[in-house]
Amino acid sequence: MKTALTIAGSDPTGGAGIQADIKVFSLFGVYGLSAVAALTSQNTYEVNAILKVDGEFLEKQLNTLVSDIRPDAVKTGMLFSIEAVKAAAKIIKGYELENLVIDPVTISSTGANLMEDGALDILKEELFPLAKVITPNIYEAAAISGVNIENEKDIERAAMKLKQFGPETVIITGGHFDNVGKRRAGGRKTMELVYNGKNVNIIGGEKIKGEYHGTGCAFSAAITACLAKGMTVVEAVKKTKKFMNTAIKNAHTIGKGMRLLDV
Numbered sequence: 001m002k003t004a005l006t007i008a009g010s011d012p013t014g015g016a017g018i019q020a021d022i023k024v025f026s027l028f029g030v031y032g033l034s035a036v037a038a039l040t041s042q043n044t045y046e047v048n049a050i051l052k053v054d055g056e057f058l059e060k061q062l063n064t065l066v067s068d069i070r071p072d073a074v075k076t077g078m079l080f081s082i083e084a085v086k087a088a089a090k091i092i093k094g095y096e097l098e099n100l101v102i103d104p105v106t107i108s109s110t111g112a113n114l115m116e117d118g119a120l121d122i123l124k125e126e127l128f129p130l131a132k133v134i135t136p137n138i139y140e141a142a143a144i145s146g147v148n149i150e151n152e153k154d155i156e157r158a159a160m161k162l163k164q165f166g167p168e169t170v171i172i173t174g175g176h177f178d179n180v181g182k183r184r185a186g187g188r189k190t191m192e193l194v195y196n197g198k199n200v201n202i203i204g205g206e207k208i209k210g211e212y213h214g215t216g217c218a219f220s221a222a223i224t225a226c227l228a229k230g231m232t233v234v235e236a237v238k239k240t241k242k243f244m245n246t247a248i249k250n251a252h253t254i255g256k257g258m259r260l261l262d263v
């Protein structure tokens with residue numbers, strides 16, 4: 001059986017983070033492995049506390065696991081601290097792990113900061129060059145690239161900047177595309193932009209109304225599962241878009257806040 005490893009934060013709602021990643025891996029028929037990089041206390045409307053995992057302990061978890069089971073693909077999500085980013089990078093480099101997907105999680109859908117000061121810079125320097133794919137949303141793409149995103153052309157410029165940090169492919173996810181610039185306010189479109197250093201591919205879609213928790217996590221986990229199964233990035237994006245559509249359409253209203261994807 002193919003295996004995928006997630007190195008990310010715990011989300012007790014199961015809508016995002018490690019728990020969501022493992023469920024998505026399962027739905028794709030891939031065996032899920034995990035190492036917890038941070039803990040969150042949250043529900044569907046707020047994140048009210050974060051506890052970081054000691055860097056040495058994260059390194060120990062990863063060493064112990066990966067020396068036994070070599071994953072076919074790896075995803076990083078909410079790493080939170082500089083020490084966690086460094087531990088993940090050390091293991092990924094040391095074991096030459098392939099099919100690395102980096103979701104540069106910076107802020108939660110409910111607005112909480114999910115990255116310690118300075119951690120994003122280290123993520124960019126140490127992990128981006130090892131990545132097959134990075135999956136920022138437009139806010140993360142703007143924050144990391146320094147490009148002020150106001151329209152479609154800006155998204156492309158941001159993708160080109162991000163590519164220079166070393167990943168093979170940049171996918172800027174577009175669930176928040178409606179929020180780009182005033183021109184699109186109230187629009188109902190989504191757009192994924194895929195840039196591999198040669199071609200820019202734009203994959204459009206219709207936005208499904210509502211506020212959903214964990215879409216970024218589910219998207220990057222699905223891409224990771226597809227890569228574990230040996231798909232190309234383009235195939236992975238197509239499969240993932242279909243998967244996301246169904247997961248969002250069938251989302252559950254379980255809590256009092258955001259809806260939870262059907263994963």
Ligand code: PXL
Pocket residue numbers: 008009010011016017018040042047077078105107108109110114213214215216217
């Ligand atoms: O969706 C980003 C995210 C990632 N990882 C964890 C989270 C969240 C959002 O809340 O809690 C653990």
